[in-house]
Amino acid sequence: MDFIFMLTREDRTVSDSLRVLDAVRDLGITHIGFKDVGADRDTLRLLHERIKDMGATSYLEVVSTDRDQVLASVRTAVALGVDQLMGGTWIEETLALLGGTPIAHLPFVGRPEGHPTRLAGGPERIAADCRRAEEAGCAGVDLLAYRATDAEPLELVRTARAATAGRLVVAGSITTTQQIRALATAGADAFTIGSAAFDGRLVPHAGTLAAQLAPVVEAAAT
Numbered sequence: 001m002d003f004i005f006m007l008t009r010e011d012r013t014v015s016d017s018l019r020v021l022d023a024v025r026d027l028g029i030t031h032i033g034f035k036d037v038g039a040d041r042d043t044l045r046l047l048h049e050r051i052k053d054m055g056a057t058s059y060l061e062v063v064s065t066d067r068d069q070v071l072a073s074v075r076t077a078v079a080l081g082v083d084q085l086m087g088g089t090w091i092e093e094t095l096a097l098l099g100g101t102p103i104a105h106l107p108f109v110g111r112p113e114g115h116p117t118r119l120a121g122g123p124e125r126i127a128a129d130c131r132r133a134e135e136a137g138c139a140g141v142d143l144l145a146y147r148a149t150d151a152e153p154l155e156l157v158r159t160a161r162a163a164t165a166g167r168l169v170v171a172g173s174i175t176t177t178q179q180i181r182a183l184a185t186a187g188a189d190a191f192t193i194g195s196a197a198f199d200g201r202l203v204p205h206a207g208t209l210a211a212q213l214a215p216v217v218e219a220a221a222t
Contacts, residue, residue, distance in 0.1 A: 140167025
């Protein structure tokens with residue numbers, strides 16, 4: 001599985017994201033993402049350049065559940081030239097804005113609500129949304145499985161895997177290597193971790209961000 005390290009805490013890009021990149025450079029992380037909340041456009045542009053200079057795939061994940069704000073985030077993704085855009089539920093409008101670019105779109109499935117985002121919708125809704133995204137031409141889906149309110153997380157992952165041949169990314173609230181291995185077994189292609197690393201929840205009592213992330217990188221590779 002791919003590990004996507006999100007330079008975010010509580011759905012905001014961390015204020016010292018550029019220094020964080022320097023701190024984790026030697027871990028060999030090849031997928032790195034951020035959000036367009038918490039940093040201005042100039043900082044995001046520089047951040048994206050640094051990510052690409054590291055040879056990593058870049059991701060912007062949409063935070064808002066408001067249509068106009070989501071589409072503004074899409075325009076930001078286009079301006080920055082990220083590799084993949086995650087989130088949002090306005091598939092047709094998003095794909096229209098991404099037309100002519102190589103940016104892959106992975107929309108949310110289910111019904112994201114609130115901030116930090118929770119996920120409403122059971123297996124039937126998840127399966128239907130996966131099929132809709134694939135039929136529309138999306139590269140995959142973004143599933144907030146461990147933020148689900150209406151179903152068991154791994155059930156949603158298995159359901160999504162059965163409903164789409166596209167890339168299945170599980171985002172949010174992953175805090176243990178056991179969860180990572182369970183996601184791999186359930187069929188996920190990638191997962192994101194951000195807040196849990198910055199909060200020190202991955203390896204209790206470890207003092208550095210690199211110490212938090214090292215077992216995640218190892219678990220993703222096995």
